[in-house]
Amino acid sequence: MKLKTRLIIAFVTVIAFPILLGALFIFMLGQYQLSMIEKNYELKGTTVESFSNPTKLMGQLTEKSFHELAEMARSNPRNLEDATWLEQFNASLEQKKSYLLVRKDDTIVYLGNSDARVDAIIDQLPGYGEMDTASENGIYLGGDAQVLIKQVDFRYEDESEGSIFIVTDVGAVIPEIRQFTVDIALVIVMVLVLTASILIWWIYRSVKQPLAKMQVAAKNIKEGNLDFELCADADDEFGQLCKDFEDMRKRLKDSAEENMKFDKESKELISNISHDLKTPVTAIKGYAEGIMDGVADTPEKMDKYIRTIYNKANEMDRLINELTLYSKIDTNRIPYNFNTIPVNAYFDDCADELSLELESRGVEFGYFNYVDAEVKIIADAEQLKRVINNIVNNSMKYMDKEKAKINLRVKDVGDFVQVELEDNGKGIATKDLTNIFERFYRTDASRNSSKGGSGIGLSIVKKIIEEHGGKIWATSREGTGTTMYFVLRKYQEVPNYE
Structure with missing residues (x-):
């Protein structure tokens, strides 16, 4: 709930x-x-x-007494003149919050209670015969009196008019x-x-249990322990909070693992860079010492030594540029210049450049374009060319065939343009195929210096393709070769309805 x-x-x-x-x-x-x-x-x-009408209830208390007085007035009015009988009868009324008041003509001859309000009561008493003596309800005297009275009229032996009143204080509350x-x-x-x-x-x-769980979870997170699970026991606000807390824990754990992985990769990068830079630096240092020691004693040797130093310096420069580029791409600091590009014209130019470069390196190059002339894509031409060059360079780096071959295919696959770069190199093991686009990953675990590279070339390729809204993957067979695929969404013109 x-x-x-x-x-x-x-x-x-x-x-x-x-x-x-x-x-x-x-x-x-x-x-x-x-x-x-x-x-x-x-x-x-x-x-x-009766509780909601105290006056009526107080009146009910003296009903029996009223009937006794009325009967006495009819049968034996002489008792109403007897002070002793009046005292006894008045005593029976005290527990009922009432007392007797007897009037002869206009004179009060008996008062059963020293009531301070007696003057106000006497002033409001009805006259002889004005009140129905058969009425048991009585009348209420307001003002300063605040009493309920019941009147019984009778005549004295001398024929004087007499009235006996039961006076009940309505302000009094019975104990019950x-x-x-x-x-x-x-x-x-x-x-x-x-x-x-x-x-x-x-x-x-309902609040204590989930709060206790979250307190334990918060304590574990505070102490850096993320290897636990927080289960929601109910589908309520606290259950949702537990789920959110669990999602936060998972993200923190993933972030911690990613940081550990990044830290490990950074250390590996430092090791890789140290190794990759050490090789050309060692060569540059060796050839420079050869020149200084006079080993290059002929113009031909001098030219060879200088060219080697120049090539090794270029290798170092390329490696440093590659790392700088990846850092910028990884932190989204490279401004992309997206434009609408005709597919055929763009890849025809790329194929021409690749053909010249690969032929100079003794590599057979094939280009196949199956896309219609009007097909276009939105891309950054420079960065897309970097993708193709990085894939080709990676193929050349692991080429083990004397007769190297690289094919470039461009295909129309519905809403996308698919680009394929195929080589006949050594291939990639199945266990390594899913990791080749990870940064710093190298299938060459022994780090043969002849291969070079920092292990980030393909990760740069993946990053650029993803920034274009595309996808990249690879297939490979060991000893046969590898094919790299990436797709880019076609440019769709919005029809202009007038």
Whole structure:
């Protein structure tokens, strides 16, 4: 489950769960407190709504007492003049937050409670006969009084008008209601705490495990240990984060391995360059010493020595230029000059140059072009020529046949132009064929100095072809020869619709 979904569930739960559970507990507590109120105050038929209407509930407390007074007024009104009976009856009302008030004509003859609001109450008392003595609901006196009164009218023995009132303080709260309010507050707090605890535990549990894994992974990466695997246990945000973390680890590991490989190749390059430079330097030094020592004592020897020194210096210059070029290509510092080039015209010129050069070196050269005259490509002419020359030079470097042969073929292969350079040299072993375009790689493990080179010629070729958006590969048979292939995308003119 995604973290977003968990948070939505948590949001809904933190609203709905406390409401439902709180309502259940409040209902149960309400029923319990109602049963206690009915038991303590001898009531019947009370409902939960009574808690929301305290005035009605306080009125219910004195219903029985009101009926007793009404019956007493009908059957034996003389008791209503007896102070002892009034005291006893008033005592029974105290636990119901009520007291008696007796009026004779307009004079208060009995007050069952030293209420400071008595004046406000007396001022609002209804007159004799103004209130239905059969009414058990009573009336509410507001203002400063804030009481509920129930009135029973009767006549004294001297025929004076009399009224006895049950006065109930609606501001007072019976203990059960007060306890119910406290219980509700406690229930709400407990439900909120319980809900929050469950949700926090649920979310924390879903977060803790992936975080712990990532902490361990981060520690391993910090310590340089990249040989581990971070598996995602769930398809959520943390699972995706674990996958991203694992991808980062793999990239870091690949980068570290590539850096190690590059460091190894750099050391190998230094070794190769030292070896390749040492050979011409040694020759130059030897021939120069021969001249200094007078060994070249004839014009012919002097000319031979000087030409050898010149050729070895050119070899060193070519090697250094090749390394400089690769460095620029590898760091993308060579600005390519791409132009639309006709395929036939370009490769015809290349073939003419190669023919002259190879014939001077005793190599048979064949050129075959199968592309239509209108076919064009977008390329850097100079860099593409460098590709062809590097492949040809590489073929010559490993040529082992007395009758050397190199063929150049240009073919139309759909959306691409395919160029093939075939030689009849010694060939390349199958195990080496996939690595020949790697930088500094040389199939000549023994580093026979007669082969020379830094091992980056074909890597330069691959880099240039890839920068042209093409692809290069090779096929070879040992003892038979090698064929290098590369393809370049054709130039497609966009039709102009008017």
